[in-house]
Amino acid sequence: MKTLVWTLPTRIFHWLLALSFTTAYILGDFDDLKNYHFAFGAFVGVLIIFRILFGLIGPKYSNFRDFPIGLNHQKAFVKNYFSKDNYVGHNPAAALVMLSILLVGLFCGISGYLLTVDGNNAFNIIGNNEWLEEAHEVLANVFLGLVIMHLVGVFSDAVFHWKTGTLTSIFNGYKNVEAENAKLNIFQKAFSILWFIIPFIFLYLAFGLQENKSQENSKYKNERSRHDDDDDDD
Numbered sequence: 508m509k510t511l512v513w514t515l516p517t518r519i520f521h522w523l524l525a526l527s528f529t530t531a532y533i534l535g536d537f538d539d540l541k542n543y544h545f546a547f548g549a550f551v552g553v554l555i556i557f558r559i560l561f562g563l564i565g566p567k568y569s570n571f572r573d574f575p576i577g578l579n580h581q582k583a584f585v586k587n588y589f590s591k592d593n594y595v596g597h598n599p600a601a602a603l604v605m606l607s608i609l610l611v612g613l614f615c616g617i618s619g620y621l622l623t624v625d626g627n628n629a630f631n632i633i634g635n636n637e638w639l640e641e642a643h644e645v646l647a648n649v650f651l652g653l654v655i656m657h658l659v660g661v662f663s664d665a666v667f668h669w670k671t672g673t674l675t676s677i678f679n680g681y682k683n684v685e686a687e688n689a690k691l692n693i694f695q696k697a698f699s700i701l702w703f704i705i706p707f708i709f710l711y712l713a714f715g716l717q718e719n720k721s722q723e724n725s726k727y728k729n730e731r732s733r734h735d736d737d738d739d740d741d
């Protein structure tokens with residue numbers, strides 16, 4: 508018996524997120540490809556906002572209501588990891604990692620966007636851009652850490668619970684379990700169409716963003732103070 512666990516929007520989201528996160532992360536390190544980084548970063552952020560909304564209005568298993576994140580679920584999961592596999596949607600550890608990916612990804616996108624907002628803008632209430640830059644980098648690396656945890660989880664699950672078919676479920680939607688199929692209503696279908704159009708519009712728009720000037724200045728100041736320190740050493 509097979510059950511449809513991940514409907515098409517969840518799977519499309521997954522692979523778009525995997526591709527765009529990897530691209531944004533790598534591009535973050537290339538100064539001359541900054542605009543491509545902004546574009547893919549914004550794509551990740553907007554894609555995630557839609558996934559969060561889908562978590563509130565989406566079908567069974569993809570809906571946050573079906574994420575077993577409570578402490579008792581976590582304890583039972585650890586205790587029975589090798590003996591049982593009775594989760595249809597995300598298992599408790601996976602559900603925690605998935606939610607963390609969504610939250611960290613959202614804040615990573617927001618902090619990146621704020622780095623492009625002019626220093627005189629109201630957003631500058633956050634203050635020090637060096638702090639923001641640091642936060643953006645930390646969030647990007649925590650995101651990467653969560654992806655690594657996710658992959659360790661997925662592949663260890665494939666070793667210990669191969670029969671459930673979790674690994675292949677993110678490609679074809681189905682797990683080898685007996686449960687209710689996930690099903691999309693008309694509203695969820697309409698929502699999903701917007702979900703996979705709007706992030707591309709933001710990708711295009713974000714390409715034209717520029718790193719904010721006070722950010723450049725703060726970097727310039729850093730460079731200068733480093734030079735001054737070097738001079739002092741001489």
Ligand code: HEM
Pocket residue numbers: 517520521524525526528529558569596597598601605608609654657658661673674675676677
């Ligand atoms: C940058 C890379 C990746 C990111 C950011 C990522 C993120 C995610 C997220 C957020 C979900 C939850 C889907 C949802 O509920 O909407 C998920 C599920 C899943 N991902 Fe990934 N993923 C990545 C790469 C991969 C790769 C390379 C594989 C395996 C080949 C994979 C296999 C899976 C599977 C099997 C699930 C479903 C897990 C379950 O049933 O609990 N992921 N991933």
Ligand code: HEM
Pocket residue numbers: 528531532533535536544545546547548549550551552612613615616617618619620621622623640643644647650713716718
């Ligand atoms: C969730 C998606 C994103 C990821 C994973 C990500 C990742 C990164 C990484 C790894 C760096 C390099 C950090 C360093 O080595 O200094 C970086 C820098 C940067 N990112 Fe993002 N980023 C994302 C979204 C965004 C967005 C949406 C924007 C703007 C629209 C943005 C703007 C910037 C800027 C301005 C820098 C340069 C900071 C510096 O001066 O080094 N990022 N990002």
